[in-house]
Amino acid sequence: MDYFKQRRAYRNFKMYEASVSNGQNNLYxxxxxxxxxxxxxxxxxxxxxSALLSLTGLSEPGLDKARNSLVQLGLIKYVRGKKNVKPPEYRIINLYSRSAGYPTSNPTTSHKSRPTGLDKVGQPVGQGGGQPVEHKELTSTDPDLTDTDSYDDDAGVTREQVINDWTNLWGFPNGVARPEIDEWLEEFKPEVIAYAIWVAGEHQIGSNACLKYVRAIVAGWKKRNITTLEQA
Structure with missing residues (x-):
C-alpha cells in the first residue's frame, strides 16, 4: 500500500463520503x-x-467509540485483544484501490475497482518528529527521511491540474486567489504549486485560510531560492 495515496484517499473520504470527528481522525x-x-x-x-490513549489524548470510552466508528466506516479492521496478555489487532483498509463516487485531485491515476489480494508492500515513508510516547516499541521514526519521493506528483502536472487540486479542496479559486495562483505558476513549475496545495490539504486547512497558508509556503520557498519539487 502506498502511504501518500492512502492519505490522499482518506482526505477525499472525509470531504466527500462521511463526517469524521476529531477523535476518530486522530485515532486513524x-x-x-x-x-x-x-x-x-x-x-x-x-x-x-495505553499507547493510543497517550498519542490521541482520548479517554478509554472515547477510544472505544472512535475505534468502533472507524470500523463501521470501513476504514480499519479490529480484533479485540486480551487484557494484560496481548494488545488488540488492527489493519488499515486500502481506500485508494476501491471505486469511489467523489472527484479526485489526480484524475490521471488509474484505480482498480476492488483489490483482489494484498498489494505489494511499499517502502515506509518516514514521519519525523512524531509525538513521543513511553512505549518505544510502538513507534519508529526517521527524521532524515523527509524527501518527496512518495508524493504523487504524476510527473506531468499541468496548470489545469493545479486549479483542479485547489477546487477539490476549497472550491473554485475566487477573484483574489486565482491571480495569485497564476503568479505562482509563472515563477514555479505546476508540480511545485500542486505540492504546496497538497501540503495545505494534509494539514486540513480550511477555505477561509487556504490562500494565506499556501501564500506563506510559496513565500518561504522564494526566500530560500527553492524552485524544484525535490527541493521543496
Missing part, C-alpha cells in the same frame, strides 16, 4: 502512521490501548 492517523513506520500497511499489527 496514529494507526496509519504507525503501520507505515513499521512496514505493516498491508498486514495486521498490534498496538496497545
Amino acid at each position: 492517523r496514529e494507526l496509519l502512521d504507525y503501520a507505515n513506520d513499521e512496514g505493516k500497511l498491508d498486514v495486521q499489527f498490534r498496538m496497545k490501548n
